[in-house]
Amino acid sequence: MTYFTCFFLDNEKDIIVNLYKDLGKMYYVLTTPNHGTGNLIRNLASICKLPLSKGDNDMLVIRGEVPCFVDSCNSESYVFMLGGTEIASIYPDGHVTVKATIPAIAKTLMSQTKDFKLELDKTIFKTRVRKDLKFRADLHTHMNGNLPGDVLIALGIAHQIRYPLYYVKKLDLKLTPMQWEKVNAQREKVARQFVTSGLQGKYLDRRINDNTFINFADLILNNLDNAEMNIVKIRGSLAVIKDGQAVFTNLEKVYLYRYVFCKGKESEEKINLHSVDLIPDADVKAYLKQMLTDKENAYYCKNTIFQDKLLWIARNYKAQGVYYAEISDTTLVKKYESLEMLRQLHEVMPHIYRETGVMIRFLAAMRRIPLTIVKDAVTPSDYIEQNLEVLKATALDPYVAGCDFVGEEINDIITLKPAFQEIVKIAAKDPSFVIRVHAGENDSQKDNIAHSIACVKDSLAPGQKMPRMRLGHGLYTYSPSSKKGKEVLKQLKENNVVLEFQITSNVRLNNLNSLEHHPLKQYLKQGIRCVQGTDGAALYGTSSIDEQLSLAKMLGLSDAELQLMKDAETQIIKEAQEAYSLKKAFFADLIKDRDMEEVLLEKMQTVKISKGKTKKEPKLDSNQELKEQISEITWDRFPVVLIGGSFNTESRATKVSKKAAEQMDSLLEYLNPEEVCFVIGHKLAGYEKYLINHNKKGFRIYSVVPSLMDKKEIDKIKACGVQVRVSPEAQGMGIYKSFNYEIFERRPSAVIAFDGNSAAANLIQEAKNGKGKSAIFVWEHSKNLMQKAKSLHGYVFTFGDEVNIVDLLNDIQKDLMNSIKQ
Structure with a gap:
């Protein structure tokens, strides 16, 4: 048999359908090489009633023939089906039209268990949404979780970022002998700088390897024999684990792998970007070729990595039919980093909007608890006060829509109530300012939805209206039939609070193990405004369209219920666009002919939040x-x-x-x-x-x-x-x-x-x-x-x-x- 082409049944390229031709017939071999347990392919074969066999490396595969059809114009096409669902049309010229896919939720649940229970229609989805019900916004996402791994890999090559030796070894990437010789020579030099560090063993090795780098473009382009497998391994490191659900620890580790690209620094020694057409991954190659073309565009030729990230986030949204997004980013509460971010935003966003029609704005994100995954990072005890000092200034920028409290929900938000008093003061001056809290993501803090609303309400000045408020996730609170549950529903409705749902991340992060009692339909029935987000789609192998399909199929949402969500989203987009225009005019008047950074630095005023009277003992x-x-x-x-x-x-x-x-x-x-x-x-x-x-x-x-x-x-x-x-x-x-x-x-x-x-x-x-x-x-x-x-x-x-x-x-x-x- 002769290899013909291949396509994928999922966004993360985990379910591969390889196609072969022999004597006019077409055959397929379906594999799941990134899933070591075999659960995914066994469960898929079971629900589709297909036989399993052994393939290369003794891994399970599904084999079969793809029938050929002739239409009324005598044109031939091959139709690939699973479980009676038409998945893809394959044409003699090698073109493939994929019509149905397996969403990340179903893939995760199949990988998690040896006895998959979901029905076929909740496992394989036709990838289409009614135009009038199509969601057009991503109102809950995160800056460094947004872009697919293939785009980040292409960015790493285009900007020739430094890639740490630690990750080369951790992912078992293959280098050429010449690359190893060069990187080991650099490692010896780096090691001399840690002679007096006091570190020993694995801690010393880790520090040295973290500070020894290879040019990422060199790693790929001067190592094409190993490029295919290296790209697969790197792509895998940029999403949460494959064989089952992850937990927050895994998510934090994935962010560290992503930071190498998202916060990358360019290598001092550059190479000529050659042999791009020989890159074995078609998507990485296509993205990189466009990035090289962008370097000839007067608007993009001097783009930083951050600016290119924004450009590709917008292009990605445009491809999904999304034209408004609000992205959480902790950079906007860091003093000097925020100013540099805003400067770069103002330089490039008008050109990005002109090309894509996608408006991107931001929520300045504060961590509800200090980050512990980054070793040796010291978080000052007054970090919230420092964040608020910066927020008072960055909130004035038209690209900043509001603020957000992020991080794993393992503490009661009421402990941060003094911070809300300062945030509400910002909202008093800017009625469009959005206060968003991650609340109700897991069942450990069932008071957090009610407490989030109370933190804002109790902080209002006399006569001040309730600001625009959104709660991210909103899965867990008290039963709606209980006294506490009824009060929560009352507060949500009276205060016009919006709930944001991200079903794929809930499942993949182990916060949702059963879909039977998901509260979305109940909230819609009660007249509470609900919208969709992706929570950083690329982290979870989803997209805006897949997310909407998952909500509709997995939870059984009717068209009427989808319309309620669409109406809530449309209103938010309208308000946000109006807010941007007003803030843009105000900001221009504020800056006038002065330097933006100088003006914002003046607006950063020291904040001292009240600790309040508490009976709790000191820790x-x-x-x-x-x-x-x-x-x-x-x-x-x-x-x-x-x-x-x-x-x-x-x-x-x-x-x-x-x-x-x-x-x-x-x-x-x-x-x-x-x-x-x-x-x-x-x-x-x-x-x-x-x-x-x-x-x-x-x-x-x-x-x-x-x-x-x-x-x-x-x-x-x-x-x-x-x-x-x-x-x-x-x-x-x-x-x-x-x-x-x-x-x-x-x-x-x-x-x-x-x-x-x-x-x-x-x-x-x-x-x-x-x-x-x-x-x-x-x-x-x-x-x-x-x-x-x-x-x-x-x-x-x-x-x-x-x-x-x-x-x-x-x-x-x-x-x-x-x-x-x-």
Whole structure:
């Protein structure tokens, strides 16, 4: 057979259909090379009722023939179908028209489980939307998550960015001998600068490799024999994990890979950009050729990487039929970086708008908690005050539509109420100013929707109208039939608050495991304005069109319900365009003939927010207070992670049931303290407390604690005598990340889960995703965790009334012991 062409069934190029011709007939081989578990292709074959066979590298493939059809004009075309759905038309000249795809949500759920349950019509979508119902805005997205990996790779080549040796090694990229010789010589020079650093081992290697670079254009263009596989690996690093759901830790790591391109610095030693037509990836090649053509355009020839990002974001939106976007960006609350960003914006955006017709504006984003993923980054204690100082100035710019509170939702937004008092003052001077809060993204903080509204309402000056307010995600609050739930609905409606939904990111980030109780239809029924966003589409393998199709198909939205969302979006776009025009005139009058940066610097006034009167005790440094108990988790015992006490909301306590206590008793009797240790959270409550109080055999118990705790919490840890691991996370709901680093990524383990909210679900997902093999057990009477367990069918054991956990352990003891020996 002769290779003909190929096409993809998804945005991330994970599901590949290779086409071959032989004696006038066409055949296909469908592969999923980026999905190592095989779940994706097995589940796809099952729902489409197609046979599986083995392909190259012993991986599963689906093979078949593509029938040829002749139309009334005697023109031939081949039609590729799956499960009775027409997917693509293939023409004799090699042109392929794709008519249906597999959305990122369905792909993720198929990858996650060994028993996929969704119907075929919720798995394969026709990629078309009624024109009059088509959404035209992206009202919830993030700057560095917006562009597809192929565009970023092309940008990296065009701007010849520095690519760190750390990522070359991390992704196992292949370099030529000459490239290795050059990069290793540079590494030797860099290493000399760290002789007195005090760093050792892997920490020293990481620092040296982070500061040793190869020209990215050199890496690709002078290494064409390895370019195809290198591009696949780099593209994979720019989206969240493939084989199942991710958690926030994974998202933060992906952003680090993206920053290399999005915040890239150009190499000092440039090369001639040659052999572009020989780049094996058609999309990367096409993007790069256009970027080289842009260098001949008077408007774009001097574009920075940031300006080219904006240009390609706008082009990407235009291709999707989107003409208005508001992008969250933390740069706009950083003093000098914000000024440089605005300068570049004003230089290039008029030309971008003229070409694409896409208006891009920004929300100045502040982090609800300090970022911990960036090593050695020191966040000042008054960072919110510093952000507000800058926001007072940047909010004047017409390209700034408002502000946003971003970051993982593991704290109550009410703790930031003093900041809202300053933000509301900005809104008082600018009625168009949007206040957006990420709230209700997971079930750990069910008060956050109500508290977000209260933070704004309670901060209003006498007679001041409620500002324009939007809440990002809005998935979780109290039941609409409860007293609290009814009050939330009332507040949303009375204050004209807009809810933004991003269903793909909710699923891929482990915040939505069941689509049955999604609240969107209920909100629309109550007359609450709802719109769609993408949350940084490229991170999740989605697009504006796929997102709308997913909302409609997965949640069963009617045309009337889609029209309600369309109407809300249309009104927001109209208001935003009017606001831009008014602010543009005001800004021009403000600046006059002065330098913009000089004027904005004058407007940056020191902000001191009130800490308010609080009964909460000051937080203490766990590393100092518990230093006598800090100990590395022993390597001569098998770690059993017990979930049931520390991973609930602050207001929800775990209650130990009699039947669950019996399971605990049998577990403690069965396990051997010479072979097993327990790892728990920091609250020492619920089943954690039960373990400590019934530890008659003397199991070694480790408590993972946040970096900051109050005296009462510290004293509780000291009194019970557990050994301690201190997480870099200051918030209790964030310590699940440390379980991943300490255990799941490094060694085999078991997880026994009795109770918990989103943080517990994240911990379970981390155990499933980790490199170390983990046996996961979930108590069948935990409603929240059973949703997670069902989404991980084949990877989780459930125990309860009919099944004792000891019986399960006996059944898999052989596998566990083999894991320990390995």
